[in-house]
Amino acid sequence: MLEGILIGLEAAFSIKNLLLVVAGCLIGTFIGMLPGLGPMSIIAIMIPIAITLGDPAAALILLAGVYYGAIFGGSTSSILLNAPGVAGTVASSFDGYPMARKGQAGKALTIAAVSSFAGGMMGVILLMIFAPALSSLALLFHSAEYFALMVVGLSAIAAFAGTGQVAKALMMTVLGLILATVGEGALFNMPRFTLGMMDLQSGISFITLAMAMFALPEALFLVLNPARGSGGDGGPNKITGLRFSRAEGRAMLPVIGRQSVQGFFVGVLPGAGATLASFLGYAVERNIAKGEDQAEFGHGSVKGLAAPETANNAACTGSFVPLLTLGIPGSGTTAILLGALIALNVTPGPRLMTDTPEVFWAVIISMFIGNFVLLILNLPLIPYIAKILAIPRNYLIPFILFFTLMGAYIGQNNATELLMLVGLGVLASIFRFADYPLAPLLIGFILGRMLEDNFARSMQLYRGMDFIWERPMTLGLLVLAAILIVLPSYRARRAKARAKGVADGD
Secondary structure (H helix, E strand, C coil): CHHHHHHHHHHHCCHHHHHHHHHHHHHHHHHHHCCCCCHHHHHHHHHHHHHHCCCHHHHHHHHHHHHHHHHHHCHHHHHHHCCCCCHHHCCHHHHHHHHHHCCCHHHHHHHHHHHHHHHHHHHHHHHHHHHHHHHHHHHCCCHHHHHHHHHHHHHHHHHHCCCCCHHHHHHHHHHHHHHHCCEECCCCCCEECCCCCHHHCCCCCHHHHHHHHHHHHHHHHHHHCHHHHCCCCCCCCCCCCCCCCHHHHHHHHHHHHHHHHHHHHHHHCCCCHHHHHHHHHHHHHHHHCCHHHHHHCCCCCHHHHHHHHHHHHHHHHHCHHHHHHCCCCCCHHHHHHHHHHHHCCCCCCCCHHHHCHHHHHHHHHHHHHHHHHHHHHHHHHHHHHHHHHHCCHHHHHHHHHHHHHHHHHHHHCCCHHHHHHHHHHHHHHHHHHCCCCCHHHHHHHHHHHHHHHHHHHHHHHHCCCCHHHHCHHHHHHHHHHHHHHHHHHHHHHHHHHHHHHHHHHC
8 A cells, every 4th residue: 555655646746747636626626616517528528638648647637636626616606606506516505505695605615615625635535545445345235225325315305304394395305206207217218207308308407407496596586585685684795704713613523524434435335426425414414413503504504514515525535436446437427537547448446456556546646636726726716706796686697597597508408408497497486485495306306316226126136125125234224214214303303392391390
Protein backbone atom coordinates (compact mmCIF):
# COMPACT_ATOMS: atom_id res chain seq x y z
CA MET A 1 0.00 0.00 0.00
CA LEU A 2 2.81 2.43 0.92
CA GLU A 3 4.59 1.61 -2.33
CA GLY A 4 1.36 2.26 -4.23
CA ILE A 5 0.87 5.61 -2.46
CA LEU A 6 4.41 6.69 -3.41
CA ILE A 7 3.73 5.75 -7.05
CA GLY A 8 0.45 7.69 -6.89
CA LEU A 9 2.14 10.75 -5.37
CA GLU A 10 4.75 10.77 -8.14
CA ALA A 11 2.08 10.54 -10.85
CA ALA A 12 -0.48 12.93 -9.31
CA PHE A 13 2.04 15.70 -8.51
CA SER A 14 3.37 15.99 -12.04
CA ILE A 15 2.69 19.44 -13.51
CA LYS A 16 0.41 18.03 -16.23
CA ASN A 17 -1.74 16.04 -13.82
CA LEU A 18 -1.99 18.89 -11.32
CA LEU A 19 -3.28 21.14 -14.12
CA LEU A 20 -5.74 18.45 -15.18
CA VAL A 21 -7.08 18.15 -11.61
CA VAL A 22 -7.65 21.92 -11.46
CA ALA A 23 -9.22 21.98 -14.96
CA GLY A 24 -11.53 19.04 -14.14
CA CYS A 25 -12.63 20.59 -10.82
CA LEU A 26 -13.29 23.98 -12.46
CA ILE A 27 -15.31 22.51 -15.33
CA GLY A 28 -17.24 20.18 -13.02
CA THR A 29 -18.04 22.91 -10.48
CA PHE A 30 -19.44 25.35 -13.01
CA ILE A 31 -21.37 22.65 -14.89
CA GLY A 32 -22.76 21.40 -11.58
CA MET A 33 -23.98 24.90 -10.71
CA LEU A 34 -26.22 25.00 -13.79
CA PRO A 35 -29.60 23.30 -13.26
CA GLY A 36 -30.05 20.30 -15.51
CA LEU A 37 -26.46 19.96 -16.68
CA GLY A 38 -25.15 17.10 -14.56
CA PRO A 39 -21.81 15.26 -14.67
CA MET A 40 -23.01 12.56 -17.10
CA SER A 41 -23.42 14.87 -20.08
CA ILE A 42 -20.17 16.78 -19.61
CA ILE A 43 -18.10 13.60 -18.95
CA ALA A 44 -19.54 12.04 -22.12
CA ILE A 45 -18.54 15.17 -24.07
CA MET A 46 -15.02 15.18 -22.58
CA ILE A 47 -14.19 11.50 -23.18
CA PRO A 48 -12.67 12.21 -26.67
CA ILE A 49 -10.50 14.95 -25.11
CA ALA A 50 -9.41 12.60 -22.32
CA ILE A 51 -8.54 9.82 -24.77
CA THR A 52 -6.30 12.18 -26.79
CA LEU A 53 -4.16 12.63 -23.64
CA GLY A 54 -2.90 9.09 -24.20
CA ASP A 55 -2.07 8.51 -20.53
CA PRO A 56 -4.84 6.50 -18.76
CA ALA A 57 -3.96 8.00 -15.35
CA ALA A 58 -4.15 11.57 -16.71
CA ALA A 59 -7.42 10.88 -18.51
CA LEU A 60 -9.08 9.38 -15.44
CA ILE A 61 -7.78 12.20 -13.21
CA LEU A 62 -9.42 14.74 -15.53
CA LEU A 63 -12.75 12.88 -15.75
CA ALA A 64 -12.82 12.10 -12.01
CA GLY A 65 -12.21 15.80 -11.28
CA VAL A 66 -15.20 16.71 -13.43
CA TYR A 67 -17.34 14.10 -11.63
CA TYR A 68 -16.76 15.10 -8.03
CA GLY A 69 -16.51 18.77 -9.04
CA ALA A 70 -20.06 18.57 -10.44
CA ILE A 71 -21.36 16.90 -7.26
CA PHE A 72 -19.51 19.54 -5.17
CA GLY A 73 -20.97 22.45 -7.17
CA GLY A 74 -24.38 20.89 -7.78
CA SER A 75 -25.73 22.13 -4.47
CA THR A 76 -25.53 25.77 -5.62
CA SER A 77 -28.66 25.75 -7.79
CA SER A 78 -30.46 23.63 -5.16
CA ILE A 79 -29.69 26.14 -2.40
CA LEU A 80 -30.14 29.39 -4.32
CA LEU A 81 -32.92 28.59 -6.80
CA ASN A 82 -34.56 25.42 -5.42
CA ALA A 83 -33.72 23.90 -8.82
CA PRO A 84 -31.69 20.71 -8.26
CA GLY A 85 -30.34 19.55 -11.59
CA VAL A 86 -28.44 16.56 -10.18
CA ALA A 87 -30.23 13.78 -8.29
CA GLY A 88 -27.55 13.72 -5.59
CA THR A 89 -28.24 17.32 -4.55
CA VAL A 90 -32.06 17.17 -4.28
CA ALA A 91 -31.93 16.66 -0.49
CA SER A 92 -29.67 19.72 -0.15
CA SER A 93 -32.57 21.95 -1.21
CA PHE A 94 -34.79 20.82 1.69
CA ASP A 95 -32.92 22.99 4.20
CA GLY A 96 -30.51 24.90 1.96
CA TYR A 97 -33.23 26.83 0.13
CA PRO A 98 -35.13 27.83 3.31
CA MET A 99 -31.80 29.16 4.66
CA ALA A 100 -31.29 31.17 1.49
CA ARG A 101 -34.80 32.63 1.79
CA LYS A 102 -33.98 33.76 5.33
CA GLY A 103 -31.05 35.78 3.99
CA GLN A 104 -28.49 33.12 4.92
CA ALA A 105 -27.51 32.09 1.38
CA GLY A 106 -23.83 32.78 2.04
CA LYS A 107 -23.81 30.71 5.21
CA ALA A 108 -25.71 27.88 3.46
CA LEU A 109 -23.14 27.78 0.63
CA THR A 110 -20.28 27.81 3.17
CA ILE A 111 -21.83 24.91 5.10
CA ALA A 112 -22.32 23.01 1.82
CA ALA A 113 -18.69 23.63 0.78
CA VAL A 114 -17.21 22.61 4.15
CA SER A 115 -19.46 19.53 4.44
CA SER A 116 -18.68 18.48 0.86
CA PHE A 117 -14.95 18.89 1.49
CA ALA A 118 -15.09 16.88 4.74
CA GLY A 119 -17.19 14.10 3.17
CA GLY A 120 -14.92 13.91 0.14
CA MET A 121 -11.72 13.81 2.21
CA MET A 122 -13.05 11.18 4.61
CA GLY A 123 -14.23 9.16 1.61
CA VAL A 124 -10.74 9.22 0.04
CA ILE A 125 -9.13 8.08 3.32
CA LEU A 126 -11.61 5.19 3.60
CA LEU A 127 -11.06 4.37 -0.09
CA MET A 128 -7.30 4.08 0.48
CA ILE A 129 -7.67 1.87 3.54
CA PHE A 130 -10.61 -0.37 2.66
CA ALA A 131 -10.80 -0.56 -1.17
CA PRO A 132 -9.64 -4.21 -1.55
CA ALA A 133 -11.76 -5.50 1.36
CA LEU A 134 -14.84 -3.52 0.31
CA SER A 135 -14.71 -4.93 -3.20
CA SER A 136 -15.34 -8.35 -1.63
CA LEU A 137 -18.19 -6.92 0.45
CA ALA A 138 -19.84 -5.40 -2.63
CA LEU A 139 -19.86 -8.86 -4.26
CA LEU A 140 -22.03 -10.19 -1.40
CA PHE A 141 -24.87 -7.92 -2.53
CA HIS A 142 -27.10 -9.57 -5.11
CA SER A 143 -30.42 -8.47 -6.59
CA ALA A 144 -32.31 -9.49 -3.44
CA GLU A 145 -30.12 -7.28 -1.23
CA TYR A 146 -30.42 -4.36 -3.63
CA PHE A 147 -34.20 -4.71 -3.60
CA ALA A 148 -34.15 -4.62 0.23
CA LEU A 149 -31.76 -1.64 0.16
CA MET A 150 -34.19 0.28 -2.07
CA VAL A 151 -36.98 -0.52 0.41
CA VAL A 152 -34.78 0.93 3.18
CA GLY A 153 -34.41 4.05 1.05
CA LEU A 154 -38.18 4.29 0.60
CA SER A 155 -38.67 3.89 4.34
CA ALA A 156 -36.99 7.27 4.74
CA ILE A 157 -40.17 9.00 3.61
CA ALA A 158 -41.22 9.45 7.24
CA ALA A 159 -38.28 11.84 7.62
CA PHE A 160 -39.62 14.06 4.83
CA ALA A 161 -43.14 14.26 6.24
CA GLY A 162 -44.12 17.12 8.51
CA THR A 163 -46.33 16.83 11.54
CA GLY A 164 -49.43 14.83 10.65
CA GLN A 165 -48.27 14.39 7.03
CA VAL A 166 -47.19 10.74 7.05
CA ALA A 167 -50.29 9.64 5.08
CA LYS A 168 -49.69 12.43 2.53
CA ALA A 169 -46.03 11.47 2.24
CA LEU A 170 -46.99 7.84 1.64
CA MET A 171 -49.45 8.86 -1.10
CA MET A 172 -46.79 10.98 -2.81
CA THR A 173 -44.28 8.11 -2.63
CA VAL A 174 -46.77 5.78 -4.30
CA LEU A 175 -47.34 8.40 -7.01
CA GLY A 176 -43.55 8.57 -7.55
CA LEU A 177 -43.41 4.78 -7.87
CA ILE A 178 -46.25 4.91 -10.41
CA LEU A 179 -44.41 7.52 -12.50
CA ALA A 180 -41.29 5.31 -12.41
CA THR A 181 -43.22 2.52 -14.18
CA VAL A 182 -43.71 4.63 -17.32
CA GLY A 183 -41.62 3.20 -20.17
CA GLU A 184 -40.12 -0.23 -20.75
CA GLY A 185 -40.27 -2.58 -17.75
CA ALA A 186 -37.68 -4.91 -16.26
CA LEU A 187 -39.57 -8.17 -16.92
CA PHE A 188 -40.85 -7.44 -20.43
CA ASN A 189 -39.27 -5.18 -23.02
CA MET A 190 -42.62 -3.65 -23.81
CA PRO A 191 -43.62 0.00 -23.35
CA ARG A 192 -46.07 0.65 -20.49
CA PHE A 193 -48.32 3.65 -19.82
CA THR A 194 -46.81 5.61 -22.71
CA LEU A 195 -50.18 6.59 -24.26
CA GLY A 196 -48.72 5.61 -27.63
CA MET A 197 -46.00 8.32 -27.40
CA MET A 198 -42.56 7.21 -28.58
CA ASP A 199 -40.93 9.93 -26.46
CA LEU A 200 -42.16 8.22 -23.28
CA GLN A 201 -40.78 4.80 -24.22
CA SER A 202 -37.60 5.39 -22.22
CA GLY A 203 -39.58 6.75 -19.27
CA ILE A 204 -39.87 10.18 -17.67
CA SER A 205 -36.57 12.04 -17.32
CA PHE A 206 -35.38 12.69 -13.77
CA ILE A 207 -34.24 16.19 -14.74
CA THR A 208 -37.70 17.05 -16.08
CA LEU A 209 -39.42 15.75 -12.96
CA ALA A 210 -37.00 17.43 -10.52
CA MET A 211 -37.36 20.80 -12.25
CA ALA A 212 -41.14 20.40 -12.36
CA MET A 213 -41.36 19.51 -8.66
CA PHE A 214 -39.15 22.31 -7.33
CA ALA A 215 -38.15 25.04 -9.79
CA LEU A 216 -41.43 25.72 -11.65
CA PRO A 217 -43.63 25.91 -8.51
CA GLU A 218 -41.05 28.26 -6.96
CA ALA A 219 -41.24 30.58 -9.98
CA LEU A 220 -45.06 30.52 -9.72
CA PHE A 221 -44.94 31.30 -6.00
CA LEU A 222 -42.60 34.23 -6.70
CA VAL A 223 -45.20 35.63 -9.11
CA LEU A 224 -48.12 35.12 -6.71
CA ASN A 225 -46.27 36.37 -3.62
CA PRO A 226 -44.06 39.40 -4.38
CA ALA A 227 -42.78 39.48 -0.78
CA ARG A 228 -41.28 36.02 -1.31
CA GLY A 229 -38.69 37.35 -3.71
CA SER A 230 -38.13 40.80 -2.25
CA GLY A 231 -37.03 40.16 1.29
CA GLY A 232 -40.45 40.24 2.87
CA ASP A 233 -39.94 37.08 4.89
CA GLY A 234 -36.40 37.51 6.07
CA GLY A 235 -34.79 38.87 2.97
CA PRO A 236 -33.04 36.69 0.44
CA ASN A 237 -31.79 40.00 -0.98
CA LYS A 238 -29.98 40.74 2.30
CA ILE A 239 -26.98 38.40 2.49
CA THR A 240 -26.24 38.58 6.21
CA GLY A 241 -22.96 36.64 6.40
CA LEU A 242 -20.88 33.76 5.10
CA ARG A 243 -19.69 32.18 8.34
CA PHE A 244 -21.43 29.77 10.65
CA SER A 245 -21.09 30.10 14.41
CA ARG A 246 -19.00 27.87 16.67
CA ALA A 247 -22.18 26.35 18.11
CA GLU A 248 -23.34 25.47 14.58
CA GLY A 249 -19.91 24.02 13.82
CA ARG A 250 -20.06 21.84 16.94
CA ALA A 251 -23.55 20.67 15.91
CA MET A 252 -22.28 19.80 12.41
CA LEU A 253 -19.22 17.81 13.51
CA PRO A 254 -20.98 14.58 14.58
CA VAL A 255 -23.27 14.81 11.53
CA ILE A 256 -20.28 15.10 9.19
CA GLY A 257 -18.53 12.20 10.96
CA ARG A 258 -21.53 9.88 10.74
CA GLN A 259 -22.50 10.75 7.19
CA SER A 260 -18.95 10.54 5.84
CA VAL A 261 -18.81 6.90 6.91
CA GLN A 262 -22.43 6.03 6.04
CA GLY A 263 -22.31 7.85 2.69
CA PHE A 264 -19.06 6.15 1.71
CA PHE A 265 -20.36 2.65 2.46
CA VAL A 266 -23.61 3.35 0.56
CA GLY A 267 -21.53 4.61 -2.38
CA VAL A 268 -19.51 1.38 -2.41
CA LEU A 269 -22.65 -0.61 -3.33
CA PRO A 270 -23.09 -0.67 -7.12
CA GLY A 271 -26.38 0.99 -8.05
CA ALA A 272 -26.84 2.88 -4.78
CA GLY A 273 -24.71 5.99 -5.29
CA ALA A 274 -24.85 9.60 -4.13
CA THR A 275 -28.63 9.99 -4.49
CA LEU A 276 -29.58 7.21 -2.08
CA ALA A 277 -26.74 8.23 0.27
CA SER A 278 -28.00 11.83 0.48
CA PHE A 279 -31.62 10.83 1.15
CA LEU A 280 -30.60 8.23 3.76
CA GLY A 281 -28.22 10.70 5.37
CA TYR A 282 -30.94 13.32 5.70
CA ALA A 283 -33.47 10.77 6.99
CA VAL A 284 -31.09 9.29 9.59
CA GLU A 285 -30.10 12.69 10.98
CA ARG A 286 -33.70 13.86 11.18
CA ASN A 287 -34.79 10.66 12.90
CA ILE A 288 -32.08 10.80 15.56
CA ALA A 289 -32.57 14.53 16.19
CA LYS A 290 -34.80 15.47 19.11
CA GLY A 291 -37.17 18.26 20.04
CA GLU A 292 -36.42 21.63 18.47
CA ASP A 293 -33.56 20.20 16.39
CA GLN A 294 -35.95 17.82 14.64
CA ALA A 295 -38.63 20.49 14.18
CA GLU A 296 -36.07 22.71 12.43
CA PHE A 297 -35.49 20.18 9.64
CA GLY A 298 -37.11 21.48 6.47
CA HIS A 299 -36.99 25.07 7.74
CA GLY A 300 -33.28 25.86 7.44
CA SER A 301 -31.53 23.32 9.68
CA VAL A 302 -27.73 23.38 9.66
CA LYS A 303 -27.69 19.61 10.28
CA GLY A 304 -30.29 19.08 7.51
CA LEU A 305 -27.96 20.74 5.00
CA ALA A 306 -24.68 19.26 6.26
CA ALA A 307 -25.99 15.65 6.22
CA PRO A 308 -26.83 15.24 2.50
CA GLU A 309 -23.87 17.35 1.37
CA THR A 310 -21.44 15.19 3.35
CA ALA A 311 -23.13 11.92 2.36
CA ASN A 312 -23.32 12.57 -1.39
CA ASN A 313 -19.64 13.55 -1.67
CA ALA A 314 -18.50 10.59 0.43
CA ALA A 315 -20.68 8.30 -1.74
CA CYS A 316 -19.21 9.83 -4.89
CA THR A 317 -15.76 8.74 -3.69
CA GLY A 318 -17.08 5.36 -2.54
CA SER A 319 -18.48 4.66 -6.00
CA PHE A 320 -14.90 4.34 -7.28
CA VAL A 321 -14.45 1.15 -5.21
CA PRO A 322 -16.63 -1.12 -7.43
CA LEU A 323 -15.50 0.76 -10.55
CA LEU A 324 -11.76 0.34 -10.00
CA THR A 325 -11.62 -2.97 -8.07
CA LEU A 326 -14.46 -4.92 -9.73
CA GLY A 327 -15.07 -3.13 -13.03
CA ILE A 328 -18.72 -2.67 -12.00
CA PRO A 329 -20.23 0.79 -12.59
CA GLY A 330 -22.36 1.95 -9.66
CA SER A 331 -24.21 4.69 -11.58
CA GLY A 332 -24.68 6.18 -15.03
CA THR A 333 -21.70 8.47 -14.51
CA THR A 334 -19.33 5.70 -13.42
CA ALA A 335 -20.58 3.62 -16.37
CA ILE A 336 -19.31 6.39 -18.67
CA LEU A 337 -16.00 6.41 -16.74
CA LEU A 338 -15.79 2.63 -17.22
CA GLY A 339 -16.25 3.12 -20.96
CA ALA A 340 -13.43 5.68 -20.95
CA LEU A 341 -11.10 3.25 -19.14
CA ILE A 342 -11.84 0.46 -21.63
CA ALA A 343 -11.25 2.89 -24.52
CA LEU A 344 -7.82 3.61 -22.96
CA ASN A 345 -7.03 -0.15 -22.87
CA VAL A 346 -7.24 -0.30 -19.06
CA THR A 347 -9.27 -3.18 -17.64
CA PRO A 348 -10.72 -2.32 -14.22
CA GLY A 349 -10.89 -5.26 -11.84
CA PRO A 350 -9.13 -7.01 -8.98
CA ARG A 351 -5.76 -6.90 -10.79
CA LEU A 352 -5.83 -3.15 -11.50
CA MET A 353 -3.99 -2.39 -8.22
CA THR A 354 -1.14 -4.78 -9.09
CA ASP A 355 -0.97 -4.52 -12.91
CA THR A 356 -1.34 -0.72 -13.24
CA PRO A 357 -0.84 0.76 -9.76
CA GLU A 358 0.07 4.13 -11.26
CA VAL A 359 -3.54 4.49 -12.53
CA PHE A 360 -5.25 3.29 -9.34
CA TRP A 361 -3.17 5.26 -6.86
CA ALA A 362 -2.78 8.38 -9.04
CA VAL A 363 -6.59 8.73 -9.17
CA ILE A 364 -6.90 8.33 -5.38
CA ILE A 365 -4.12 10.86 -4.61
CA SER A 366 -5.62 13.26 -7.17
CA MET A 367 -8.88 13.13 -5.18
CA PHE A 368 -7.05 14.51 -2.15
CA ILE A 369 -5.68 17.34 -4.28
CA GLY A 370 -9.05 17.84 -5.99
CA ASN A 371 -10.93 18.29 -2.72
CA PHE A 372 -8.50 21.01 -1.61
CA VAL A 373 -8.75 22.66 -5.04
CA LEU A 374 -12.57 22.63 -4.83
CA LEU A 375 -12.55 24.20 -1.37
CA ILE A 376 -10.05 26.89 -2.41
CA LEU A 377 -12.05 27.61 -5.59
CA ASN A 378 -15.47 27.69 -3.95
CA LEU A 379 -14.98 29.61 -0.68
CA PRO A 380 -13.77 32.90 -2.27
CA LEU A 381 -16.57 32.73 -4.86
CA ILE A 382 -19.39 32.32 -2.31
CA PRO A 383 -20.05 36.07 -1.77
CA TYR A 384 -20.46 36.53 -5.53
CA ILE A 385 -22.50 33.37 -6.11
CA ALA A 386 -24.84 34.29 -3.23
CA LYS A 387 -25.64 37.60 -4.93
CA ILE A 388 -27.75 35.70 -7.46
CA LEU A 389 -30.55 36.10 -4.93
CA ALA A 390 -30.08 39.87 -4.94
CA ILE A 391 -31.32 39.94 -8.55
CA PRO A 392 -34.68 41.80 -8.65
CA ARG A 393 -37.71 39.52 -8.80
CA ASN A 394 -38.74 40.58 -12.31
CA TYR A 395 -35.34 39.33 -13.57
CA LEU A 396 -35.02 36.35 -11.23
CA ILE A 397 -38.24 34.67 -12.41
CA PRO A 398 -37.24 34.58 -16.13
CA PHE A 399 -33.75 33.47 -15.01
CA ILE A 400 -35.21 30.46 -13.15
CA LEU A 401 -37.60 29.64 -16.00
CA PHE A 402 -34.84 29.87 -18.63
CA PHE A 403 -32.50 27.46 -16.85
CA THR A 404 -35.38 25.16 -15.97
CA LEU A 405 -36.55 24.89 -19.59
CA MET A 406 -33.01 24.69 -20.94
CA GLY A 407 -32.06 21.95 -18.45
CA ALA A 408 -35.11 19.85 -19.34
CA TYR A 409 -34.57 20.26 -23.09
CA ILE A 410 -30.82 19.59 -23.11
CA GLY A 411 -31.28 16.48 -20.96
CA GLN A 412 -33.28 14.70 -23.72
CA ASN A 413 -33.00 16.99 -26.78
CA ASN A 414 -36.72 16.61 -27.08
CA ALA A 415 -39.44 19.28 -27.25
CA THR A 416 -41.93 16.88 -25.64
CA GLU A 417 -39.94 17.26 -22.40
CA LEU A 418 -40.97 20.92 -22.26
CA LEU A 419 -44.67 19.99 -22.43
CA MET A 420 -44.18 17.36 -19.74
CA LEU A 421 -42.26 19.87 -17.63
CA VAL A 422 -45.12 22.36 -17.74
CA GLY A 423 -47.77 19.70 -17.06
CA LEU A 424 -45.88 18.20 -14.12
CA GLY A 425 -45.05 21.70 -12.87
CA VAL A 426 -48.75 22.63 -12.73
CA LEU A 427 -49.47 19.36 -10.90
CA ALA A 428 -46.64 20.07 -8.41
CA SER A 429 -47.98 23.58 -7.78
CA ILE A 430 -51.42 22.16 -6.96
CA PHE A 431 -49.79 19.72 -4.53
CA ARG A 432 -47.90 22.55 -2.86
CA PHE A 433 -51.06 24.61 -2.48
CA ALA A 434 -52.69 21.54 -0.87
CA ASP A 435 -49.67 21.18 1.47
CA TYR A 436 -48.47 17.82 0.11
CA PRO A 437 -44.70 17.15 0.49
CA LEU A 438 -43.00 16.81 -2.90
CA ALA A 439 -39.77 15.16 -1.75
CA PRO A 440 -41.35 11.70 -1.21
CA LEU A 441 -42.62 11.72 -4.80
CA LEU A 442 -39.09 12.28 -6.08
CA ILE A 443 -37.70 9.58 -3.76
CA GLY A 444 -40.30 7.11 -5.04
CA PHE A 445 -39.46 7.99 -8.65
CA ILE A 446 -35.68 7.74 -8.25
CA LEU A 447 -35.76 4.45 -6.34
CA GLY A 448 -38.78 2.98 -8.15
CA ARG A 449 -37.00 1.75 -11.29
CA MET A 450 -34.11 0.20 -9.32
CA LEU A 451 -36.62 -1.37 -6.91
CA GLU A 452 -38.60 -2.93 -9.77
CA ASP A 453 -35.53 -4.17 -11.66
CA ASN A 454 -34.00 -5.89 -8.64
CA PHE A 455 -37.33 -7.31 -7.45
CA ALA A 456 -38.04 -8.78 -10.90
CA ARG A 457 -34.54 -10.28 -11.08
CA SER A 458 -34.87 -11.80 -7.59
CA MET A 459 -38.29 -13.27 -8.43
CA GLN A 460 -36.86 -14.89 -11.57
CA LEU A 461 -33.82 -16.32 -9.77
CA TYR A 462 -35.73 -17.74 -6.81
CA ARG A 463 -39.00 -18.46 -8.64
CA GLY A 464 -41.02 -16.46 -6.13
CA MET A 465 -40.65 -14.58 -2.84
CA ASP A 466 -38.43 -17.21 -1.18
CA PHE A 467 -35.41 -14.92 -1.55
CA ILE A 468 -36.63 -12.95 1.50
CA TRP A 469 -36.22 -15.97 3.79
CA GLU A 470 -33.28 -17.64 2.08
CA ARG A 471 -30.98 -14.61 2.25
CA PRO A 472 -30.41 -13.37 5.83
CA MET A 473 -28.98 -10.04 4.67
CA THR A 474 -32.14 -9.32 2.68
CA LEU A 475 -34.34 -10.16 5.66
CA GLY A 476 -32.19 -7.98 7.93
CA LEU A 477 -32.47 -4.97 5.60
CA LEU A 478 -36.26 -5.39 5.33
CA VAL A 479 -36.53 -5.54 9.14
CA LEU A 480 -34.46 -2.32 9.30
CA ALA A 481 -36.86 -0.69 6.81
CA ALA A 482 -39.84 -1.70 8.99
CA ILE A 483 -38.14 -0.18 12.05
CA LEU A 484 -37.44 3.06 10.17
CA ILE A 485 -41.13 3.31 9.21
CA VAL A 486 -42.53 2.45 12.65
CA LEU A 487 -40.02 4.31 14.84
CA PRO A 488 -41.04 7.92 13.96
CA SER A 489 -44.73 7.12 14.55
CA TYR A 490 -43.89 5.42 17.86
CA ARG A 491 -41.77 8.38 18.98
CA ALA A 492 -44.51 10.86 18.02
CA ARG A 493 -47.14 8.83 19.89
CA ARG A 494 -44.89 8.55 22.92
CA ALA A 495 -44.22 12.31 22.91
CA LYS A 496 -47.99 12.98 22.74
CA ALA A 497 -48.61 10.60 25.65
CA ARG A 498 -45.87 12.28 27.67
CA ALA A 499 -47.27 15.74 26.90
CA LYS A 500 -50.76 14.56 27.86
CA GLY A 501 -49.41 13.14 31.13
CA VAL A 502 -47.73 16.46 31.96
CA ALA A 503 -50.96 18.30 31.16
CA ASP A 504 -52.97 15.92 33.36
CA GLY A 505 -50.42 16.37 36.13
CA ASP A 506 -50.86 20.13 35.95
